[in-house]
Amino acid sequence: MDKIVECIPNFSEGKDKKVIDAIFDAAKSVKSVKVMDLEFNASHNRCLFTIIGEPGEVLASVYESIKIATKLIDMEKHKGEHPRIGATDVVPFVPVSGVSMEECVELAKKLGKIVGEELKIPVFLYEEAASRPENRNLADVRKGEYEGLKVKMNKPDFGPSKMHSTAGAVVIGARKYLVAFNVNLDTKDIKIGKDIASKIREKNGGLPGVKALGFDVDGFAQVSMNLVDSEKTNFDEVFRAVTLEAEKLGVKVKSSEIYGMIPLESLVRAVKTTFKAETFKSDQVLEKKLYE
């Protein structure tokens, strides 16, 4: 399998297990993809899961789940803490391996077109797939939520210019893979964690693609990070930067944590940089070869 994308569709149902399972099972009806990590939350009244596989297959799988969600979820009756505009609320495509961001943008547009035309749902493209700068940020697209968009809605990228009577609207797009990475410091002074987080986060002029916060974890300072662009700043670079900042303050790094999933490419890049192994490629990883 040369090209691998990930898709993480979010649906506005977090209570009714029958509905959740029906949506999850619909995605699984495409046998060639892996559908996993189903999460649902009753107070958010929302569920999400992960589909990975070849681009066309992932598209087919997520479309099956959107069809069922459109049938089974009635936004007129939906209440939940989490912002949402539709039965299928947001659908990001993420390049994992052998796939460019452009290809994921094309996938988002392809899905948007059929959801708009076949299911008659207004589709807004966001992040890397956005057709307008004001639609890049998901929070901006969702402003006003389902109820607000019923009253006033900008022209969507695909589909009708008014909300679907029960399914509302949907945001579809493409974004980079997000790696959650934490560094635990050997100090009980939580402020040190917060200070280092503040220094290394992109927003304050730190490392590109790094979002960082300082936390108290079991009485010790933790720098908790989301790496939203591992090609620009990979976890190994972040580790070195945090270690350096900590050393300046006389503090040692206790441990680090990769939280959740990480693409193989990110490990390979860490090995290349850390051990100056410039020629190393993910194709040299035995398990990858096995499934080509």
Added chain:
Amino acid sequence: MDKIVECIPNFSEGKDKKVIDAIFDAAKSVKSVKVMDLEFNASHNRCLFTIIGEPGEVLASVYESIKIATKLIDMEKHKGEHPRIGATDVVPFVPVSGVSMEECVELAKKLGKIVGEELKIPVFLYEEAASRPENRNLADVRKGEYEGLKVKMNKPDFGPSKMHSTAGAVVIGARKYLVAFNVNLDTKDIKIGKDIASKIREKNGGLPGVKALGFDVDGFAQVSMNLVDSEKTNFDEVFRAVTLEAEKLGVKVKSSEIYGMIPLESLVRAVKTTFKAETFKSDQVLEKKLYE
């Protein structure tokens, strides 16, 4: 796929492409495994390839290739530079993922039993599968080669106590995965590479499972290593050790190379150690999840 083993059968044919292909194709007739990296050498008059997959499937695949090799290769007519005792010469099983060395030893014995009983070929177990200490080392088992063993042969572990009239005998066993790792030094003084190799190799009291030589590569010193037990000494540890020794001599590391294939587990261990990410597991690698 939870359990993955690798098998690298070596056959005594390196010239006749029809025979080589027939053996290779026989292994491929078991569809659930990956058969790859066919290499053959006319002056050695020998070929080898790699089979990876689930243990039982790999065993079935290699057995198919041994059957064909037994039919097509006549050791009475075989000449070649490389030491050999049979048509199928040596068959190591290597644990890759989710498989213990004990399971590979069992696989070796299972294959040995059917090769001995069904194909009437004497089978010697070697390395981790050896039943006698004097058979651990492959070179010792092959002493005297095909011609010598026809005259005088110790009792095999399976099969008849005399050579098969055309296929000779075979060595089957289990060993650890071997990682080829080189470190290139920023010096033209080749002796420094040789000195560092000498210091870090296991034989001279250095790192366990490390074989090392110093070479001249494009006019610069290289420490060229085989890591025969990555669980004891992984490539990241070797890199740090060579860097330290080089620094003592005022020399910098230019680059490193992982040569050929490496198991994912080895990358994961390097990440765990280097970034103090003790909780990190190969199950967190997205591509691995995809194929479970």
